[in-house]
Amino acid sequence: METLEFDIVVVGGGGAGAVLARTLADQTSASVALLEIGPSDAGREEVLDFRRYREIPAGPLGTRIPIVPPERGNGRFSYPISRVLGGSTSQNTCIWFRPPATDFDDWVAAGASGWDAETIFRHFEALEAKIRIETHATHGDFRRVLFDAAEQSGFPRVDFSRPFDAGMGEYRMSKSGAHRQSTSVVFLQPPSSLPANLTVLTETAVTRLVFGADNRVVGVETSRGIIRARREVVLSAGALETPKLLMHSGIGEAAQLQQFGIEVRQDLPGVGRHLLDHPAACVNIAATRSLPEDDLWNYAGVLFERVEPDAPWPDIEIQLGPELFEQQTAPAGYPSAPFGFAAYFTVNRAKSEGSVRLASPDPSQHLTVDPAYFSDPDGYDMRIMVGGVKAARRLFATPAMAGWVREELAPGADCRGDEAIADFIRETVTTGYHPGGTCKMGDASDPLAVVDPELRVLGVQGLRVADASIMPTMVSVNIAPTCMMIGHRAAALIARSLA
Ligand SMILES: Cc1cc2nc3c(=O)[nH]c(=O)nc-3n(C[C@H](O)[C@H](O)[C@H](O)COP(=O)(O)OP(=O)(O)OC[C@H]3O[C@@H](n4cnc5c(N)ncnc54)[C@H](O)[C@@H]3O)c2cc1C
Incomplete structure (x- = not known):
């Protein structure tokens, strides 16, 4: 099998990952690979026409993760997952809200220094300059x-x-008529418009991280072989899949990993905890x-x-x-x-x-999701x-x-x-x-923090998380724009570290 190598490898081309990969490639000369488990959305009307959003989880581009039924109450619903470029922004209903400034005051108070409203709103402005938003x-x-x-x-x-x-x-909606403005549509299509330093590999399933010396992540195991990262890997696989990838790679609560025979790379008890919705x-x-x-x-x-x-x-x-x-x-x-x-x-x-927890040592199996x-x-x-x-x-x-x-x-x-x-x-x-928070950002005093305010995974080198997982507290509105903001900010943080 081919061995591919890039400076930065981004896993997951959804709300955050597509924005991150494109923005980073535009702003730096680093070679960037975006790995997406699903196919391209190009030409797929069932994806592009936002009114058909209910078709995705029922069809070949989607799946559903059932929940752990509560002792009392509704255990019938499940989380729909879309496996296609654009991720959940290729499945969602396009409602567009910026969160209020008070949400980011709370993020800063929770240890996310640098994520103050003034800084964050600059990222929203940059996104809103690119994405068509219509008032219904x-x-x-x-x-x-x-x-x-x-x-x-x-x-x-x-x-x-x-x-x-x-x-x-x-309603304000990220759409143009009946067509969604997913992150794929806006940031990745058509492929001929992509900068030369960005490679988008669809139908590429990542199963685990690959480590070198000193707990440094040097690449990822995928369905097309190992793909190496000279500088960093960024996980943007979403709030349910990113913690799963970490856990299968030995990063998580040690006792839980050992129970499934997974070698512990880094004991991080916060991985998969703190599921918000x-x-x-x-x-x-x-x-x-x-x-x-x-x-x-x-x-x-x-x-x-x-x-x-x-x-x-x-x-x-x-x-x-x-x-x-x-x-x-x-x-x-x-x-x-x-x-x-x-x-x-x-x-x-x-x-x-x-919380989300491992249900099996087999990465092809779903996690156990308990919204509690x-x-x-x-x-x-x-x-x-x-x-x-x-x-x-x-x-x-x-x-x-x-x-x-x-x-x-x-x-x-x-x-x-x-x-x-x-x-x-x-x-x-x-x-x-709106699942989020399963790899939350925090400072050194937070025992459940998984990433620092630069989105670097604690105790590991060469690895960040950038998606809904990192939210320290829930935002007060529909979360897709916030996930895109996280991708946009991650690009700025990585670009700064490369300079
Ligand atoms: C039905 C529905 C309706 C919604 N409506 C709205 C709305 O109207 N407004 C709003 O603001 N929010 C809405 N949301 C929420 C919003 O779309 C998501 O919260 C947001 O897109 C999450 O972004 P993300 O980057 O964290 O993850 P995602 O967008 O889910 O992206 C993760 C990506 O990683 C890929 N991936 C996963 N595992 C792997 C792997 N192992 N290897 C490679 N790739 C992988 C996935 O295929 C996906 O492309 C809705 C969500 C759903 C499901």
């Missing part, structure tokens, strides 16, 4: 009604293209009339609200649209209707911490979720909505009181598709 302007009666209802609930109209606080606004639930309403779908996107607007009045920033995001959200309510036995609408909401700064929703000791996450149901109900009870509501299908009119609402949420909670 509302039209149609039902959409107007939802915005009127928000106003009657006391929420101002907000413009998500500027710093914002509580209020309702129109945005848990999601919904309120479904049967409508009195049919609600025609929009040509391009079936959701109307997003409402950010404070459940806890003293929260530094809105603590819940509520997405509103003219279709029922039944993936979890239907199997839990809640009724359906021929037409309806839903509020789908997520806890912006959920505090529960789950509602395990936070003071019950914060559930309080916010219960607040979400109440906020949706308030909205749907405004005069603007009169004439549209036939009945509440889930949780249902007889579900009253915080305990009953909490039971409904436990039964129907699902992932907001």
Whole structure:
């Protein structure tokens, strides 16, 4: 088999990895290889047309990782994984938000020095100069009604293209018409536009890291043989696959690795711990009339609200649209209707911490994923979720909505009181598709830190992580733009170290 060698080898061409590889190749003369397990997205309409996002996990380009069922509550959902250039940005719904500055104050306080809002927003600006972001302007009666209802609930109209606080606004989406602006589309296509020092190798599965002397990573084992890295390897395989690659390479909690007969290279107990997410639930309403779908996107607007009045920033995001959200309510036995609408909401700064662990010594097997929703000791996450149901109900009870509501299908009119609402949420909670934090960034005082603020893996030479894994705390909005920012910042950090 061929032996390939590059200065920098980036593993995973998704949200962070594609941005990192392209930016680094543009800004330096280093030879950069981007290794992606999946094929190119070029010419694949089922990937490029964002409205077909549900097809990916069910088809050959995707898979699903089931969760460890909780003792009490919903164990039916799984994490969809896309194996195609662009990663989850080739599967997602393109919603584009910059997090508020307060999120990055918290990152710095958690030991991520240098990741202050002022610095971070420069990376967002650079990305937003390249990526087409469209506002999904509302039209149609039902959409107007939802915005009127928000106003009657006391929420101002907000413009998500500027710093914002509580209020309702129109979606901003990284797309051009029906076509997604994935990181592959924007940063890697067409291949003829790539700089000469960037090599993109698709259908290249990385299984392990290769070590030289002094715990230095010198390359990766792949399905096309060993690929060597003269300077560094960067893992950007996502919050579920990056910790798996580390663990199979002997970097993780020693006792867990030994249990699977894996030689321990570096005992790092934080690998796979501290899994963060945005848990999601919904309120479904049967409508009195049919609600025609929009040509391009079936959701109307997003409402950010404070459940806890003293929260530094809105603590819940509520997405509103003219279709029922039944993936979890239907199997839990809640009724359906021929037409309806839903509020789908997520806890912006959920505090529960789950984990990912090895299930087998075989790298082709999935990890065990335990999101551990509602395990936070003071019950914060559930309080916010219960607040979400109440906020949706308030909205749907405004005069603007009169004439549209036939009945509440889930949780249902007889579900009253915080305990009953909490039971409904436990039964129907699902992932907001935002796993992160499994290789968190921190300083020397943090026993669970996996990378330092330069994204270097602790105790190992020549290895960084740059993807959703490194988030020290969850950001308050949908996370794809933040993952791209992490890739962009990683490029700057590596370029500085090469200079
Ligand atoms: C259904 C869905 C909808 C979403 N909607 C939104 C949204 O509207 N807005 C938003 O902001 N966020 C959304 N997200 C979340 C967002 O897209 C992801 O959080 C983000 O893309 C993660 O970026 P990443 O770089 O960490 O990982 P990924 O984008 O997942 O990239 C990881 C890459 O590594 C590759 N890889 C994995 N293992 C290997 C290996 N062993 N060898 C080689 N390559 C490998 C994968 O194929 C993939 O390309 C959504 C996610 C999903 C799943």
